[in-house]
Amino acid sequence: MKSIKKFFKDITSYPSAVAGVIVIFLLVIMAIYAMISIPYSEAIRLWRGGEEVWYQNPKTAPPSWFNIFYARKQPVSFSIKGGEGDFTKTVTVGEQGTSSVDFSYTWDFQADDYPQELIIYFDSTYESKNPFVSIYLTTPDGTKIRIGDFGVDEEMTYRFSQDEKLQKRLKTDKVIQKLFSIPDSDPVTTLKGNYTLTINAVTFETGSTIDAEFVNHGTVYGAFGTDIYRRDLTVPMLWGAPIALAFGLLAALGTSLLTMIISAVGAWYGGWIDALIQRITEINLVLPFLAILIMVGTFYSRSIWVILGVTVALSIFTGSIKTYRAIFMQVKESTYIEAAKAYGASNSRLIFNYMIPRIIPMLIPGLVSSVPSYVFLEASLAVLGLGDPVLPTWGKIINDAETNGALYKGQYYWILEPAILLMVTGLGFAMLGFALDRIFNPKLRGL
Amino acid sequence: MEQTNLSAAKGIKKKSFAETTVGRITRFTIVRLFTLFITVVIGCYLTILIANMGGYVDNILKNDIRERTIMRVAAMTANQKISNEMRQQMMNEMIALEEKRLGLDTPFMIRSLTYLGNALQLDLGSALNMTSDSGSRKVNLIILERLPATLLLMGSSQLFLFFFSIFVALILSRNYGNFWDKLIITLSPTSSAPPWFYGIFFILIFAAVLKILPFSGMVSAPPPDNTWDYILSVLQHLILPGSSLIVSSLFLSIYNWRTFFLIYSSEDYVDMAKAKGLVSREIESKYILRPTLPTIITNFALLVIGLWTGATITETVFIWPGLGRTIYRAIGAYDTPVIVGSTIIYAYLLAITVFLLDFVYALVDPRVKVGGGSSS
Numbered sequence: 143m144k145s146i147k148k149f150f151k152d153i154t155s156y157p158s159a160v161a162g163v164i165v166i167f168l169l170v171i172m173a174i175y176a177m178i179s180i181p182y183s184e185a186i187r188l189w190r191g192g193e194e195v196w197y198q199n200p201k202t203a204p205p206s207w208f209n210i211f212y213a214r215k216q217p218v219s220f221s222i223k224g225g226e227g228d229f230t231k232t233v234t235v236g237e238q239g240t241s242s243v244d245f246s247y248t249w250d251f252q253a254d255d256y257p258q259e260l261i262i263y264f265d266s267t268y269e270s271k272n273p274f275v276s277i278y279l280t281t282p283d284g285t286k287i288r289i290g291d292f293g294v295d296e297e298m299t300y301r302f303s304q305d306e307k308l309q310k311r312l313k314t315d316k317v318i319q320k321l322f323s324i325p326d327s328d329p330v331t332t333l334k335g336n337y338t339l340t341i342n343a344v345t346f347e348t349g350s351t352i353d354a355e356f357v358n359h360g361t362v363y364g365a366f367g368t369d370i371y372r373r374d375l376t377v378p379m380l381w382g383a384p385i386a387l388a389f390g391l392l393a394a395l396g397t398s399l400l401t402m403i404i405s406a407v408g409a410w411y412g413g414w415i416d417a418l419i420q421r422i423t424e425i426n427l428v429l430p431f432l433a434i435l436i437m438v439g440t441f442y443s444r445s446i447w448v449i450l451g452v453t454v455a456l457s458i459f460t461g462s463i464k465t466y467r468a469i470f471m472q473v474k475e476s477t478y479i480e481a482a483k484a485y486g487a488s489n490s491r492l493i494f495n496y497m498i499p500r501i502i503p504m505l506i507p508g509l510v511s512s513v514p515s516y517v518f519l520e521a522s523l524a525v526l527g528l529g530d531p532v533l534p535t536w537g538k539i540i541n542d543a544e545t546n547g548a549l550y551k552g553q554y555y556w557i558l559e560p561a562i563l564l565m566v567t568g569l570g571f572a573m574l575g576f577a578l579d580r581i582f583n584p585k586l587r588g589l
Numbered sequence: 590m591e592q593t594n595l596s597a598a599k600g601i602k603k604k605s606f607a608e609t610t611v612g613r614i615t616r617f618t619i620v621r622l623f624t625l626f627i628t629v630v631i632g633c634y635l636t637i638l639i640a641n642m643g644g645y646v647d648n649i650l651k652n653d654i655r656e657r658t659i660m661r662v663a664a665m666t667a668n669q670k671i672s673n674e675m676r677q678q679m680m681n682e683m684i685a686l687e688e689k690r691l692g693l694d695t696p697f698m699i700r701s702l703t704y705l706g707n708a709l710q711l712d713l714g715s716a717l718n719m720t721s722d723s724g725s726r727k728v729n730l731i732i733l734e735r736l737p738a739t740l741l742l743m744g745s746s747q748l749f750l751f752f753f754s755i756f757v758a759l760i761l762s763r764n765y766g767n768f769w770d771k772l773i774i775t776l777s778p779t780s781s782a783p784p785w786f787y788g789i790f791f792i793l794i795f796a797a798v799l800k801i802l803p804f805s806g807m808v809s810a811p812p813p814d815n816t817w818d819y820i821l822s823v824l825q826h827l828i829l830p831g832s833s834l835i836v837s838s839l840f841l842s843i844y845n846w847r848t849f850f851l852i853y854s855s856e857d858y859v860d861m862a863k864a865k866g867l868v869s870r871e872i873e874s875k876y877i878l879r880p881t882l883p884t885i886i887t888n889f890a891l892l893v894i895g896l897w898t899g900a901t902i903t904e905t906v907f908i909w910p911g912l913g914r915t916i917y918r919a920i921g922a923y924d925t926p927v928i929v930g931s932t933i934i935y936a937y938l939l940a941i942t943v944f945l946l947d948f949v950y951a952l953v954d955p956r957v958k959v960g961g962g963s964s965s
Contacts, residue, residue: 158775421628428632428936432901433928434639436920441642441649514781522783522902526917540789544906549789549797550804561789565782572778 152581159577165570173387176380188377189534196372200258200359202548204555205367217253219360224341224353231353239348243273245341247356251282252334256318258359260302262341264294268350275343275352279321282335287312287321294343294352367555369539370546378534379559385535386517386567389450393516396454398462398509402501405463406493409470419463426459435519439528446530449523453516462508466501473500503582511575514568521564536560613958621947625940629933634705636932640925644697649923650717651693658683691717704929711937713930718922719915728930732912738807739899739911742827746834747892750842755885758846759873762854765847773843780841785902788833792906795829802829805908830907834900849884853877882953890946894938898931 153159180188188195198221206218225231229247236242266273277289277300290305302308303317312320324333343352366375408419438452473479474497482496523529524537525544543549543556641647662680688694707714713728721731761770796804802825803809809822853859854877862876878885899913908914912931919927950957 158778421624424624424628425632425635428628428932428939429635429639430898430916430932430935433916433920433932434636436901436917437639437642437928440920441646441923511781518781518783518786522785525785525902526905544789549792552797554793554797557789557793561786564786568781569778572781576774576778 149581153577156577156580158573162570162572162574162577165566166574169383169387169567169570172380173384177384180377180380185377185381185534186532189373189381190532193372196368196374197261197263198357199368199372199374200361200363201368201372202370202551202553202556203258203359203361203363203368204553205365206362207365208362208367208555214254215252216255216362217251217257217358217360219257219358219363220249221355221357222247223355229356239346241345241350243343243345243352245343245354246338248336248338249358250335251322251332251337253360254332255361256322256332258318258361260318261357261359262300263355263357264298264300264352265354266294266296266298266345266350266352268296268345268347271346271350273343273345273350273352275341278340278342280338280340281321282333282337283325285325286340366559369542369556375539375556375559378536378539379563381534382536382539382560382563383567385446385533386520386564389446389520390513390517390567390571393450393453393457393519394509394512396450397457398505398512400454400458401460401463402466402498402505403493404458405466406470406497408463409467409474410489410493410497416467419459419467423459423461423463426456429456431456432522435523436526436528439523439526444528444531446520446533446535449520449528449530453519469501469504470497473497507575507579507582509575510571510578513571513575517564517567517571536564540564617947621944625944629936629940630705630709632936633708633929633933634701637701637704637708637925637929640920640928641697641701646923646925647693647697650691651688653923654684654687654691654693658687708929708933711933713933714926716919716927717924719919719924719927728926731915731927732930732934735899735910735912735915738909739904739913740896741823742830742834742904742909742911743896743899745827746831747896749831750835750839751889751892754839754842755846757843758850759877761843761847762850762877763869763873765851770847773840773847776840777844780838782837783902784830784834784837784900785906787837788830788903788906791829791833805906807910830903830909834903849881850877853881856880880954883950883957886949886953887946890942890949894935894942897935897938 153163176185198219200219203219204216209215209218222229224245228249229245232244234242234244262277264275272293272295274291274293276291278286279289280286288311289302290300290308292300302321305317308317309315314320319330322332322337323330339356341354343354345352364374364376366379368374404419408416434456435449435452439449442448479492479496482492487496520529520535521537521540524535525541527541527545529535529538529541537560539560540557543553543560548554548556658680662676662683666676666679685694692700704714711729713732715726716728716731719731720726721734723730723734725731757773761773764770792804795802805826807823807826808819809826813819813822854872856876859872859876862872867876897912899911899916901913901917903909904911904914905917916928916931919925919931
């Protein structure tokens with residue numbers, strides 16, 4: 143009890159250790175939040191779903207809060223379904239089975255740049271005669287612009303910028319720009335204020351229905367932005383935390399525990415077992431670690447668990463096994479071991495209950511400091527294109543961003559978000575490990 | 590052995606051959622060389638097995654050949670009237686020929702052993718798919734062609750890192766506890782991030798935003814005709830990858846050396862030397878650096894052979910045409926001879942270095958005797 147109290151006192155005297163603990167604590171909270179708010183299956187669906195999941199999102203849009211720093215305010219992305227929230231839907235039943243359905247949505251537009259695209263997704267049911275819609279956009283200065291009139295199929299996507307009739311009517315191929323600009327302004331500037339989208343639909347049969355969803359692809363989106371496939375980066379940013387923590391901690395724990403047990407066994411039995419362990423360590427030194435991981439990833443499996451297993455297997459027989467062996471050799475000669483041997487303790491009892499507990503304090507700093515290297519190893523493999531094919535990880539986002547030329551195109555947020563999270567994770571563990579090393583290692587005290 | 594017994598029996602106090610310095614060194618050399626060679630053989634064979642996934646890569650290659658041959662035969666015979674049997678026969682012949690060329694007709698286990706034998710004799714053979722820039726399939730040409738680029742990048746950065754951090758560490762250990770010392774301690778956790786990670790930040794800052802340095806590559810395109818311009822261009826391209834390799838381990842390296850020197854400078858004999866009133870430069874060179882020399886030499890030797898493997902991911906991020914990237918590309922192309930070739934050379938270099946280090950220790954440290962460790 144006293145030693146634990148002293149340990150905490152020691153820890154608090156290192157500000158970097160406190161910072162490290164806070165970072166790790168926040169990461170754990172982030173990981174738990176990710177797993178609760180977006181369950182695994184939902185995360186995979188959102189991440190790998192395809193266009194039908196991502197259609198509402200704009201392409202490569204930075205996070206919305208970037209607007210705080212932008213001099214030119216960017217339009218925020220949104221999507222809304224007819225009948226939900228402010229997107230009103232009123233159905234008036236007319237004569238002979240006809241009915242008119244009116245949609246109306248008003249939103250405040252305050253940006254200096256133009257949205258990427260405006261899209262309306264129609265969804266209708268009918269037997270022989272399809273519903274007919276007319277779309278209008280009312281600008282803040284009161285002009286009501288006719289966008290288009292057409293019959294709607296069962297499922298239909300109407301993109302403002304792709305409508306050739308609208309292009310002709312507005313006498314430009316930059317439809318969106320024209321719609322959101324002050325008329326005849328030079329240089330063109332956006333017209334700010336309330337815009338209203340009105341859709342007047344007529345159905346011609348009883349039981350025929352029509353629904354609309356309005357999607358406005360702005361140039362900024364959500365808390366983390368989107369990538370080139372319109373995927374919301376919130377999913378990988380949040381889910382990267384539990385994956386990175388699991389990989390880093392499991393690899394560090396597995397490696398150091400196995401290394402310790404194997405070196406303890408070798409030191410205890412000596413003879414050919416010890417010699418064998420030494421030889422395996424020397425052979426392992428010759429094997430190209432990264433190349434083997436890349437080979438396993440390329441030829442065999444890119445699953446994160448296979449990579450984890452191979453990483454642990456290759457990291458056991460390294461230099462640290464020699465360090466542990468030297469310590470165990472000393473421990474082996476202690477009198478308490480002699481005493482235990484005298485009353486007839488079994489070999490396994492001696493190794494696991496007497497020798498290993500003795501050096502656990504020496505193990506902890508190394509364990510904590512090795513976590514970042516494994517977290518970054520996973521990211522490194524992902525950067526080489528060998529990330530887990532299913533899981534969204536931080537490293538894979540960096541790889542995606544790299545291969546799609548995010549740095550060349552100035553989409554810095556895409557690469558910076560995962561990089562900063564990785565950096566913070568690495569620093570958190572490294573700072574704590576460093577402080578622990580100085581606390582546990584009496585040689586380093588005061589140095 | 591007999592002589593030892595004889596002299597022992599006669600009670601003559603004469604050193605037997607096995608106990609003389611020459612004898613001890615000879616015995617040690619033979620045993621050490623033998624064990625190291627066995628290590629290299631096993632390590633190399635394991636790499637061959639892994640690089641072929643125990644024969645699994647053969648299946649990939651065979652399927653690949655089959656697919657390509659079918660396409661080729663289809664293209665060749667597209668405008669000819671030819672019976673199906675003829676086409677089939679042609680296909681089978683071509684597949685057999687191609688498999689024979691790659692040696693796939695002999696069982697993998699036999700092939701792996703001949704492979705091992707050739708590799709150990711440094712006969713690296715021909716690559717399966719890759720070619721060197723000059724168009725050769727020889728593995729040693731492919732590797733040699735990439736070596737200068739890797740040596741330039743790794744050599745300049747690692748040597749700078751090594752000497753600079755020892756230099757700074759000595760200064761810090763002389764007056765530890767001051768502001769700079771604390772700064773280095775605080776910054777040392779930053780070394781938990783690998784070089785490529787800093788590389789991405791550097792590209793972002795210096796290439797993308799400031800636009801003062803090139804994004805990647807080794808020389809600007811098209812390469813300048815003038816030799817001086819060429820060198821300048823290469824140096825310009827070297828700055829970012831080189832500095833990311835340096836920055837990523839600089840602070841931890843300085844910290845480790847500093848702590849190492851501090852532990853040695855708190856020894857009693859150093860205090861004694863201080864008490865005698867020796868100048869600090871002399872204390873440093875004779876009382877601190879001298880006993881730490883074996884460690885410094887080991888680190889340096891491992892650094893030098895570590896240059897060989899290159900920095901796979903940093904080279905990939907910076908599109909630097911070095912060895913690391915070549916190995917990565919070789920793995921992607923299932924080109925096992927290239928992978929095995931680079932591994933065996935590294936294994937040999939490592940074994941020779943480890944062997945030589947034992948002698949170097951004995952030279953620089955009078956307390957160490959060659960081959961004297963385990964027997965005494």
